[in-house]
Each structure stands twice: as structure tokens, then as C-alpha cells.
Amino acid sequence: MKRERIEEIAEILDKRGKMSLDQLEKEFPSVSQMTLRRDLYQLEEDGRIIRIRGGAMSVKEVQKVSGEAYTKKTTINTDAKIVIAQKASSLIDEGISMFLDGGTTAMYLSKEMPDIACNVFTNGIAVAMELAQKKNVQITVVGGQLMKDNLSTASPAAREYFAATNFELAIVSATAFTPENGFSCNSQIESDLLKQVFQKARHVYMMLDSSKIGKINPYTFAHIEDIDVLITDDKFPKEYKTIFEDNNIVVM
């Protein structure tokens, strides 16, 4: 109920742009003002709204007012990514040692995942920052050149480092997928890093929201048979699903 209410508040705010607490109280007569305040506080922490005196304002509205375009990457298929991230986070067991990539889906995953004792290796600094909130998660950041577009790092040195490291699990996502070209991304060093990770990981979970399907990016880092589990959303085409299942891959 909290989750839904917060979601609804966010939606209303995105629609109306700006609302006072009084107005919100009228929309949600069943809860107290304080609860709404707390909801707004949380939405602010998530970066979805800005609290102003007497109410709140949607970030979208701000961006509209200021007239500037905002990065669309964070908004593509957000809901699907969150669902996927939730699903993936439920698969993480206590004490596990895992690799997590630096993509937006991994970002949501690190928000959703429970605060259990485990070891996470990541090349995404935004992911690392998010995970730093969790008391019990041990984080190791992969060093290297920082790519500003996706806030992740990669370097030859990191590749070597991973050659001497073992993971129980690697959870990654691709920016493009076709059955013929497999999973691909836009950066060669990232692709190299992921290849290395795949060699050392016992299990590989791929998070792939349906917007990535049918696209091809320059650097392929894995093929269908390289992964163990595919986590996707309900818009995932049925015909593809059978391809994965024929390779003994669990599709979620």
C-alpha cells in the first residue's frame, strides 16, 4: 500500500507538476498528513520530485520549466527495468560473491536488493554509491577510465584483476540483443571486461528488458548459450522465449 501510494503520488505530481500538501491530503483522505510528508521525502530521495514549501513538484515539471532536455536513458522503459531488478534481487542469496555491471538496470537492482551480507564487484560507480547505503554489502569497485555516458569504468588492468577472482554469480545486462549476434554493448573495453567476468562466474544472469531486443551494438560479449538465466519483462516475445528454453536457460 505504501509502494502503491507513493507511485500514485509520483504519477499525480508528474501530471499536475506541482501540488500542495493540502491538495494531496484531499487526494488521499485515508492517510495522515505526516504519512504524505514521509512519502514526499522518500520520493525526493529517489530523485523523482523536489519538495518545496507547502508541497512538492515533479522533476519533470522542473525540466519542462527550465526548457532543457534531460537524459532519456534513465527514462526508457523504467517500469520494466524496475520489475526486472526486483526479480533479480530476489535471486541473491546471503553470503554470495557476485559481479554486477554498471548499467541502469543494475542501478535499480542495487536499490531494490536486500541488505544482506554479500560481496559485490562492480564497474559502475553509481551502482557502487547506491550499494554503499547497505551496511552488510561488501563492495569492490573496478578501477579504470571512467566513461561519462554510463558512469562505468573499464581498463585492461581490471581484466587482469578479474582473471584472479572467482564469482558465484554475475548479473549483467546488455544494451542490445539478437539471437544471431547475441548480447552486445557499445564499448570494446567493457565488452572485454564482461567476457572475462563470464569466464570466471559460475552462473550468469542476464537482465534484458524488451526494448533491447532486435537491436545490435558493435561489441558482442556473449551468446545465448553463455548465460544461465534470463530475466525479462512480460513484453518479451514468445518466439524468443522458446529459443532460450531450448538452450536450457530459465526465462523469468
Place this chain on the structure above:
Amino acid sequence: MKRERIEEIAEILDKRGKMSLDQLEKEFPSVSQMTLRRDLYQLEEDGRIIRIRGGAMSVKEVQKVSGEAYTKKTTINTDAKIVIAQKASSLIDEGISMFLDGGTTAMYLSKEMPDIACNVFTNGIAVAMELAQKKNVQITVVGGQLMKDNLSTASPAAREYFAATNFELAIVSATAFTPENGFSCNSQIESDLLKQVFQKARHVYMMLDSSKIGKINPYTFAHIEDIDVLITDDKFPKEYKTIFEDNNIVVM
């Protein structure tokens, strides 16, 4: 006078992102709080800022916040650190290759510093994220275990990596200083890393706000004679100043 002040407020806010009225009052000691309030009100009408409780926020900041998670850590001696960071940022030349640590002062420095072409190595992921906003800055993140308290990394591997890297300049800060025990911090691996950095850096600038003075932390990584320039605030004790100057260190 009004016009210029408003312009200046807008600029400062674009840089710092978010400021309290208290801080603004310190920046503009010659006018009353009410005047600043009115200025903010006007800037809001112009769509350049958003007024929030206790201060204001630049629209640019809003766009940034909407992308990432938002940590609202309030730190000690913020104002002094900002002053120190401003001073330090004025010392950075185009094309330089430098190391920056992961502390809060370095964080402010990365906000204040101009967007010039240069190479920055850092072990602070918050610093790296901040620098990622600058188009012309090349960033390299040091990998390793993430320490959650200060969001910086350190590892033996990183030490080796730096053994093969040269810097023109290292800008670091300590969490404690006494003349006898030198500059110290709370983590052994961080201390090791800094020692290595000091060996490879041609010049070392130390940022030290006065709240650190007289304190001792477990791991000393440098002594007075190891640094070239000390950047501090105006509460820095005079008797200490002479100690530094006797060692040919520029005190700012």
C-alpha cells in the same frame, strides 16, 4: 547592484547546486536576509532556481538529482571546506595530470573546479561522479574495496598501479594533523595508497581545514616536509603557520 547580486547568486547556485540562506548570507554580508529572500523569489519567477525550505537550488542541480540517488549528508565545517576548495581549484592548470583523494574537501573541489582539459586520478567515487559532469576532464578511478564511510576505495593492487603512473600534482587532505605526528587518516590501505601517490607526484598540495588540527588518527601518511603547499582557512593557528613556512611550504 540588485541585478548584479541576483546574477551572482544564480551563478553560485549553478555551481554549488544547493545552498541555504545562511550560506548565502555569508556570501553577501552586506545585505539583509530579506533582500536575499526577495532575490531568490525573483530568480524563481525567472525559472532559474527552485526555492526549497531553508534556501534554494539551481535548476541544473535538479536535473542532476533526478538522475542519481541523492545523499543528503551534512558535513562539518562545510564553509571552510568550500573556501579551501575554491582556492585549490584556482591552482589547477590546463593539461595537468593530477591525483585527487576521495574526501569531502576533494568533493567540493571537484564541484568548484573549472571544466578544463586535464587528467584526474581519484579513489573517491563521489568525486568521480561529480567530475563526470565536466566534459573535458579525463577521469580514472582507482579500484578496490569501497569504504562506505567516505565513499573511497583502496587496495594493494591500486598501489601497484600507481607505482607505474606519474602525476604532476597530488591534491589531498588529511583527517588529522599535529606537527609531531604529521598528516594521518583512519585507514591503513588508504594511508598506503597516499604514500605511494606522494612518491610519484611532483608537487603535493594539502588541503587542511582547521577542524583537523591537533587531532591524531592511527595512520600517518605524510609529514610536514613531504608537502609543497598547504591550503587552509583563516582559523589556522599562527604558530603552526610559521612551522610550515620554516619548511619552505607555501601556506594559503
Place this chain on the structure above:
DNA sequence: GACTCCTTTGTTAATAGCTAACATATTTGA
């Protein structure tokens, strides 16, 4: 210069909104 009009700035009191702290209810999970 003295006067008026207009803009900017400062001061104060009253109010609205926020936070913190605790109390209660509800959910989760063992």
C-alpha cells in the same frame, strides 16, 4: 537644493509548515 515619486532594502510580528520524538498499528518472516 528641495520636493515628489518610485524602487530597493530593512525590521518586526504573526503564521504556516517542518522536524523530531514517541506511540500505535500493521506487516513480515521465522
Place this chain on the structure above:
DNA sequence: TCAAATATGTTAGCTATTAACAAAGGAGTC
């Protein structure tokens, strides 16, 4: 089913904001 964690409600105190009025400049006119 119980205990622990999470979510919600209630209150009191406090802080920031507003509004209204007063004072101080600036600009133009006689």
C-alpha cells in the same frame, strides 16, 4: 503464533516564510 521490522498517527516545539510597514536611497522636475 510470536517477535521484529516496518509503516502510520499524534503531538509539541521550532524554523523559515510571509506580510505589512518603515526607512533609505535614486531619478527626475521645478
